[in-house]
């Protein structure tokens with residue numbers, strides 16, 4: 001009993017910073033089939049590129065400090081970004097689809113395959129799909145509520161029953177066609 005309430009508290013802690021965000025486009029999966037609101041592009045939007053990045057989430061401040069001697073205050077706030085296996089750095093926009101990269105430390109321990117948009121004249125990346133690479137196999141990564149049988153990309157409580165979710169890392173079939 002004590003153990004389960006501790007577990008619940010842990011989930012709550014993990015969920016808290018994102019709860020407000022997760023509640024916004026609420027209802028979504030469970031109550032209605034309404035599609036998630038899509039970002040409206042401004043009229044003069046330049047074309048963006050869809051790309052795939054392989055690498056790891058790093059603290060950009062620490063990386064720039066180590067590589068280029070950028071000043072790093074003691075007790076700095078981590079500035080999470082992405083470092084590809086070829087050594088390129090990207091800034092990650094924090095959205096519902098990338099929230100786990102910031103909020104869940106387990107994502108920062110894995111080799112990842114991110115798919116998303118790179119904006120013109122920037123190294124700013126908007127993540128749409130997160131996958132992991134485990135022992136050379138590409139895996140799907142998602143949070144799962146076994147009560148509702150619902151998958152979610154964002155960490156936190158189940159949108160439907162508000163119960164805890166678990167992180168699932170599931171190998172994809174080897175020859176997956178790009179979406």
Ligand SMILES: [Zn+2]
Pocket residue numbers: 059060061062076077078079
């Ligand atoms: Zn840091």
Ligand SMILES: [Zn+2]
Pocket residue numbers: 145146147148149150158159160161162163
């Ligand atoms: Zn649920």
